Amino acid sequence: MYAIPLGDDGAELRSLEPWHAQEFLAHLDRGREFIGQHIPFGAKAVDVDSARELLQSYADKRAADTGSLHGLWLDGKLVGGVLFLHFDAERGTCEVGCWLEPAGSGRGLVTRAMRVLIDWAVDERGIHRVEWQASSANEPSINVARRLGMRQDGVLRQSYPYRGVRQDLEVWSVLAPEWREARARTER
16 A cells, blocks of 8 residues: 655545445535546446546556556545546557546646656656546646646547537647656756
């Protein structure tokens, strides 16, 4: 297990495991409408068993080295998370994402946690390209990509239907050399 402090405001990045199912479900229930504005994350987790199943699917991805899920705790309470939706060390690519309940929003938690994930992916695993995808309507998510120094690669117009409306999907990325250069500038 790990708990990585994300600052001095009581925020931590921790592993999110199947045994967290009850806490995870309570978290989703608190933020279900907020989380579901732009993404269907957790929509099928409606009871402890289905929450455990979702968490187990990411534990299986971590075991296969193809993805992973990490929780964001604020003062000991689960308020969101970050994840590797896809992780391909052989090709040197991954896709990251996030979700939050209202109690975690507006605090920079995702940006801080994502820096930890991207540092690890680039420095420890040799990932060359980190990708971020978000609906064009999801301004908070797009703003995180910008704060992380990602560049917009393009927009897939009306790429997928969500809640009865076809969504434009923005694709953002940062390459390992860009990430290292930006980090070096901020460490000076």
